[in-house]
Amino acid sequence: MSIALQQAAASKPLVDKPTLTARKIATTIGNRLYAAGRDMAPLVVMLALILGVWQLAAGSSTSSLPAPYKIWSDSHELILHPFYDHGGLDKGLGLHLFASLKRVAFGFTLSAIAGIALGMLVGTSQLAMRGLDPIFQVLRTVPPLAWLPLSLAAFREAQPSAIFVIFITAIWPVIINTAVGVRNVPQDYRNVARVIRLRGFGYFAKIVMPSAAPYIFTGLRIGIGLSWLAIVAAEMLIGGVGIGFFIWDAWNSSNISDIIVALIYVGVVGFFLDRLVMLAGRIVTRGTQS
Amino acid sequence: MSSFLEISKVGITFKPGSPAVLVDVDLEVARGEYIAIIGHSGCGKSTLLNIVAGLTNATTGGVLLDGREVDTPGPDRAVVFQNHSLLPWLSCRENVRLAVDQVMGRTRSKAERAAWVDENLDLVRMLPHADKRPGEISGGMKQRIGIARALAMQPKVLLLDEPFGALDALTRAHLQDQVMEIHQRLGTTILMITHDVDEAVLLSDRIVMMTNGPMATIGEIASVDLPRPRDRLALADHSGYIAARTKVMEFLYARHRNPAQAA
Numbered sequence: 001m002s003i004a005l006q007q008a009a010a011s012k013p014l015v016d017k018p019t020l021t022a023r024k025i026a027t028t029i030g031n032r033l034y035a036a037g038r039d040m041a042p043l044v045v046m047l048a049l050i051l052g053v054w055q056l057a058a059g060s061s062t063s064s065l066p067a068p069y070k071i072w073s074d075s076h077e078l079i080l081h082p083f084y085d086h087g088g089l090d091k092g093l094g095l096h097l098f099a100s101l102k103r104v105a106f107g108f109t110l111s112a113i114a115g116i117a118l119g120m121l122v123g124t125s126q127l128a129m130r131g132l133d134p135i136f137q138v139l140r141t142v143p144p145l146a147w148l149p150l151s152l153a154a155f156r157e158a159q160p161s162a163i164f165v166i167f168i169t170a171i172w173p174v175i176i177n178t179a180v181g182v183r184n185v186p187q188d189y190r191n192v193a194r195v196i197r198l199r200g201f202g203y204f205a206k207i208v209m210p211s212a213a214p215y216i217f218t219g220l221r222i223g224i225g226l227s228w229l230a231i232v233a234a235e236m237l238i239g240g241v242g243i244g245f246f247i248w249d250a251w252n253s254s255n256i257s258d259i260i261v262a263l264i265y266v267g268v269v270g271f272f273l274d275r276l277v278m279l280a281g282r283i284v285t286r287g288t289q290s
Numbered sequence: 291m292s293s294f295l296e297i298s299k300v301g302i303t304f305k306p307g308s309p310a311v312l313v314d315v316d317l318e319v320a321r322g323e324y325i326a327i328i329g330h331s332g333c334g335k336s337t338l339l340n341i342v343a344g345l346t347n348a349t350t351g352g353v354l355l356d357g358r359e360v361d362t363p364g365p366d367r368a369v370v371f372q373n374h375s376l377l378p379w380l381s382c383r384e385n386v387r388l389a390v391d392q393v394m395g396r397t398r399s400k401a402e403r404a405a406w407v408d409e410n411l412d413l414v415r416m417l418p419h420a421d422k423r424p425g426e427i428s429g430g431m432k433q434r435i436g437i438a439r440a441l442a443m444q445p446k447v448l449l450l451d452e453p454f455g456a457l458d459a460l461t462r463a464h465l466q467d468q469v470m471e472i473h474q475r476l477g478t479t480i481l482m483i484t485h486d487v488d489e490a491v492l493l494s495d496r497i498v499m500m501t502n503g504p505m506a507t508i509g510e511i512a513s514v515d516l517p518r519p520r521d522r523l524a525l526a527d528h529s530g531y532i533a534a535r536t537k538v539m540e541f542l543y544a545r546h547r548n549p550a551q552a553a
Contacts, residue, residue, distance in 0.1 A: 188375040191345055194363040196392040196443065206388060210379040285379070 066257045074257035089249065091241065093265050099241040101269070103159070104227050107166025111227075112220055115171040119178025119219070120204075123212070129179070140172035144230035148237055158238040162231065169230040170223035174216070181215025182208055210285075217281030224277050228270045243269075293318035294479060295447055299351030300341055302334075309504040310349070311337055317498060317508065319447075322477045326490035328538060329500030330548040335483045336372075338500075339451050342481060343369050356446055365393040368440035369449045372456070374432040376424040382435045383420040386410060386442050393443045410442040411435075413472060430461035434468070441472065450482040454489065463522065466493060474519055487542070491534045492522055499541045502548065509546060512537045 051068045058067040066074065077084070082094030121128045122136075144165055151164040185208055193199075193207050235244025243266055250258035300315040311334045319325055327335045340346040342353050344363040353360040355367065363369075376385050387407045394403055411417045414434040424432055433453055440448055450469075454462040470493060473480055484490050490497045491514055501509040514534045516525065525531040 188371060188373060189377060191363070191369070191371065192375050192377070192389075194345060195343065195367070195369055196365055196389045197363070198388075198392050202392070207377070210377070213379075 066260065071257040071260055074255070075261045078258060078261050089241065089245075093243070093246065093262060096241060096243045096246040096262075097265060097269055100231050100235060100243045103162050103235075103242065104166055104224070104231050104273070107163040107231075108170050108224055108227050110163070111167045111169075111171040111223060112174060114167075115174025115219065115223070116178050116216060118171075119175040119216070120182050120208075122175065123179035123182025124208075133179075136172060136175055140176070144169040144226070145233050145237070148234055152238075158240055162234045162238055162242075165230055165234045166227045170227040173222035173226065174219040177215045177219025177222070178212060181212030184215070185211045213285040214281070217277065217285060221274060221277045221281065224273050225270065228266075228273055232266060293354075294321040294323075294356060295319040295342070295481070296354040297338075297342065297351075298354070300338070300348045300353065301350040302337060302341065302346070303349045311503055311506065312341075312348075313505050313507050315351070315507055317511075319479060319481065322479055323496065324473055324480045324482070324494045325496050325498060326482050326484055326494035327498045327500060328484055328487065328490050328542070329506070330502055330542065330546070331485070333500040333503045334506045335500050336451055339369075339449050339481065339483050342447070343367050343449050345369075365389070365443035366446045367449055368443040368445035369451060370433070370436045370440045370453045372452045374424070374429075374436045376432055376435055376439075378424050381421050381423055382416060382427070382431075383407060383411060385424070385435060386439045389439045390442050406442060410438040413441065414438045414468060428461075430457050430465060433457065433465060437469065437472075441476070441478070445478070447479040447481060450480060452483050452485065455485070462489075467522070469493065470518075470520060487535060487538050490538060491531060492520060492525065497534070497538055499538060499546075501546050510541055512541075 055067045055069060057063075058065050059069075072079075078093050082092045082097075084092040085095060118132070122132050123129075147165050147168050148161060151161040151168075152158075155161045155164065189207050189211055193203050198206060231242070232244040232247070235242035236248040239245050239248075243262060247259055247262050247266075250256075250262065295318070297315055297317040297319075301310050301313045303310045315338060317325075327338065329335045337346060341348045342355075342360065344360050344367060347361070360367065376382070377388070380388065387403070390403050390407050390410075394406070398406065408417060408420070411420050414437050416431060416434050416438060419427055419431060424435070427435075437453070453469075454465055457465065466489060469480075472478070473493075482490075482493065494514055497512045497514060498508055499510045499512065500506050512534055514530070516528065516530050516534075
C-alpha cells in the first residue's frame with residue numbers, strides 16, 4: 001500500500017502538469033475568442049441591422065433598387081464563382097478585379113518610382129522646387145478623368161491610357177509627401193552626418209531616405225487610394241475588361257443587383273490595397289517614429 | 291602651457307545689426323584636459339561648443355586644434371549631443387557602426403571595425419543591449435550610446451553638450467562616474483557644457499564661467515585642483531571641492547545673476 005501511495009505521490013505532478021497547461025491553453029483560447037467577439041460583434045450587429053433595414057425599405061415590388069434577398073437570388077453566381085469565364089466579356093468578378101488590379105499595379109509602380117525620384121529632387125534642390133513645385137500644385141488639381149481623353153489621343157489604345165491615368169493620379173501625393181519628408185530631416189540627424197562627414201549618396205541613403213520613409217509611405221498610401229478611385233471611373237469609359245467596365249456593362253443591361261455586388265467588391269479590394277501599403281510602410285519604417 | 295586646442299578671439303553675430311552673441315572668447319586647452327563650460331541659459335555656451343565642433347562658423351576669430359584651423363565639422367571633434375541624436379531606425383550597434391565605418395572605412399578592415407564597435411559599446415557597458423533600437427532603451431542608455439559613438443571616432447577632443455541634462459539624478463551620477471573613468475583611462479581631451487555646478491567641479495580640471503549674453507564672453511576660469519581618480523562621496527567634505535564650488539556659485543549667483551531672474 002505504501003508503495004502504491006508513493007507511486008501516487010510521484011505520479012501526481014506528472015498528471016497535473018499537462019492538465020494545468022491544457023487549462024492555461026484553454027483560458028488563452030477563451031480570452032482570444034472573447035477579444036475577437038468583443039471586437040467583431042458590433043460590426044456583425046451593424047451589418048445585420050443595415051441589411052434588415054435595407055430589406056424592409058427596398059423589399060416591396062415597386063422599389064427601384066433591389067433588396068438584399070433579391071440581390072442574392074439575382075447575382076449569387078457572381079458571389080459564389082468569382083473566376084468563371086464564359087468567353088468574351090462574360091467573366092467572373094474576380095477576373096475583372098484582377099484586370100483592374102493589374103493596371104493599378106503597373107501604373108502605381110511607375111508613379112511610385114517617378115514620384116519618389118521627383119519628390120527627392122524637389123526636396124533637395126531649391127532650384128528644382130522653385131521651377132517644379134508651382135507646376136505640380138496646378139497639375140495635381142486636374143481630376144483624373146480629365147486626363148483620359150488626352151492620354152487616349154496620345155496612346156491610341158485603351159490599356160496604356162488607363163495605366164497613364166493611374167500614374168498621373170497617384171504621382172502627386174507621392175511627390176509632395178516625399179519632398180516634405182526630404183526637406184524635414186531633423187537638424188540632429190544632419191549634425192550627426194556632418195560630424196562623421198557623411199555626404200552625397202551615403203548621406204542620402206543612410207540619413208535622408210530612412211528619415212523620409214514615413215512621409216513617403218503616407219504619400220504612397222494616399223496614391224494607391226486615389227488610383228483605385230480613378231481606375232474604376234476610367235474603365236467605365238475605356239471598356240473591355242475590368243471592374244469599372246463590369247459596373248458600366250451591368251448598368252447598360254439593367255442588372256442593378258450585379259452593380260451592388262461589384263461595389264462591395266470594389267470597396268473590399270480598395271480597403272485591402274490601403275492596408276497592404278500601410279503594412280509595407282510599417283515593416284520598412286519600423287522604429288523610425290521613436 | 292602647451293595648447294592643444296586654442297580658441298582665439300571668437301565672436302559670433304547671427305543677424306547683421308543685432309548685438310553679438312559671443313565676443314572675444316579666448317581659451318587654451320591642454321592635451322588630456324577636462325574643461326567644463328558653465329553659464330546661465332542663453333549665454334551662448336552651446337554656440338561656443340558648436341563653433342569648436344565646426345557646426346557653426348564664427349564671425350570673428352578662430353579655433354585651432356592640434357595646429358590646424360577648424361572650419362568644418364569632423365570626427366576629430368566628436369560631439370555628444372544633448373538629445374543623444376541617435377538614428378532611431380538603426381540599432382545601437384548600427385548607430386556606432388555607421389560612425390566607425392564612415393571614419394575608419396579606409397584604414398581598418400571590416401573585422402577590425404566590428405571589433406572596435408563592440409569594444410566601445412563595452413566601454414560604456416552597453417554591449418548587452420547593443421541590438422536594441424534607441425526607442426527601446428532608457429534616456430541614460432541612449433546617452434551612453436551617444437558617448438560610445440563619439441569615442442569610437444577616436445576624436446582629438448570630445449565635445450559634450452549638456453550630456454546629462456535630461457537625466458534623473460541617479461542616472462546622471464552613474465554616467466558622470468563612467469565619463470570620469472573613461473577620461474582617466476583614455477586621456478581624452480574633453481570640453482563639456484553644463485549648467486550643474488557640482489558636475490563641473492566633480493569632473494573638470496578647469497571651469498570656464500561665461501558671462502550673460504548678449505555679448506557674452508569668458509568671465510573667469512577656476513582651476514579645480516583635486517586628485518584623480520575622484521570619488522563623489524569622499525569629495526563632499528573636501529576643502530578644495532567646497533572652495534571651487536563656492537567660487538563658481540559666487541560667480542553665477544552673486545556677480546552674474548541670470549538676467550531673467552535678476553529683475
